[in-house]
Amino acid sequence: MDIFEAAREFVRREGRLVERRLFATVFEGADPIGVVDALRGYRNADGGFGHGLEPDKRVPDSQGLDVETAFNVLIAAGARDDELVRGACDWLASVATPEGAVSLGTAAIEGYPHADHWAAWAYQPGLNPTAGLVGRLHTLGVEHPWRDRAAQWCRAQLAEGFPEDAHAMHESMEFLEHEPDVDIDRVRDWLPKLSHYRADAADPSYGVTPLQFAPTPDSFWRQLFDDAQLQAHLDRLLADQQPDGGWALTWEPPGQAATLEYRGAVTVAALTKLKAWGRL
Template sequence: MSDTYSKARQFIYRNARPLDLARFQYHFENGSQEAVLKTLAVYQNEDGGFGHALEGDLWHPNSTPIQTWVGTEILRELAVFDPQNPIVKGILNYLASGQDFSNDFWYGVVPSNNDFPHAPWWSAGADYQATVSYNPTASLASFYVKVGDKQQSFYKKAEEIVAKAVKSYMASAKPEMHEISCYINLLVDLREMDVSALFDYEPFKEKLIRDVHDSIEKDTSLWQKEYVSMPSHFMKNQASIFYAGIEDLVAFEVQLIQEAQLETGAWAITWSWTDSRVNLRSVATGGSLRW
């Protein structure tokens, strides 16, 4: 992997946002957690939520649930769950504020998205409130339950949302891959907590393993060509509970990563912004977008 790594590293150093460069350095070089947090804080607003295109397909400067979810993903990546950390405290305040929240859902799409450049899947139609899912609600609620203060009034509400999310999941067919990822967060967030009053952990875990395996596109000729699920969408390493049973697919993806790398050090994207109203096509640049 040395040549693959070297070319990817060069691409990242040339093109990445400071935040994503700091994340790369943290994981693969001698970078620090503090450097990532310092750069992440730039995207946080006074209300505690995140904006300013932290989600690269949504150039919304104000706080939205989906951009705040991206913030929680980076905190999970760093294993930062200290409720006294200013970034964490801000997120908890934002989630409890009721902003873009109704009927126990944080809206993945909000009307003000339409005022800023964004991918078509972040456009808000008149029925945006009727098309909610547990993406990102399941993940945001479990983050609050893991990190929040049980004495705060919103904590009980967050527990109720977690219970409803799992109940909905257990009664449903397999969700789409992004929603499954939110349920994976819920499982990981709460695995060391006593959740017996909220849901039955083992059946939830077993269904999630089945759904992850079923969601991975088995026609590997589509990988790196179409926007389909691959093992890396659901797992980060071989210690994952999802690894057993798909070892061959993981090995194939590792091989494909090496074979599909472009001379620039990047990989071709498998999606585009096709909304004629904005007439924009995105080009990946190490985690951000260039027009």
């Protein structure tokens, strides 16, 4: 069984409905409306998303990271549902600071099973996820008053300096690619200074890799990386497929179900990158 077939069987066997619908859309030509319908199961009456859409916490309440995950799924599927997205923006506006900043999660997470890395730091408004959410709304082509307010806050924050963590920098770069006159050299020079940045494909540790900054050959940030570095990470991605067909995690979700859910998500993401780069 080849790489794709093994991964397809893993997603069909272990993946959640939302990943199975996304796989069918990206790789089998299914209507993206099926992805939107699957996402609705994670939507709350307040317009936000919760219920473990991002599987590292099992809290049903709406969370910033779950909204971002919903946006990622819509983008990956090439799906549009402006009413769904604007409802999520209404929720973001309702929980944002006066300047528009939002947090990854809320303290409600503490009442439910969650991965160990969830702690008070994630409940503070920041560029992660505010900048990433604004950038994804640009990609989705959805305007909203919250987006404009939050964008002003992000510009002011980034004018003072870049974040020191690769996750927050990734979110910031999602925003910056939609801004005029981006200083590419400033971003390039900052990357090696980031914590949790995994530039070396041979490094087995957890981290944000060049393929996350440039998941496709036409990604805006492709210009930051040379061909050898990107091809090495693609080789590593291929090598990291597990005997069961899926990709493993480099962190510990809160339980067996959450682990399989996240593995399904990262497996679809891995296949999508490999397809985009012509490696399937």
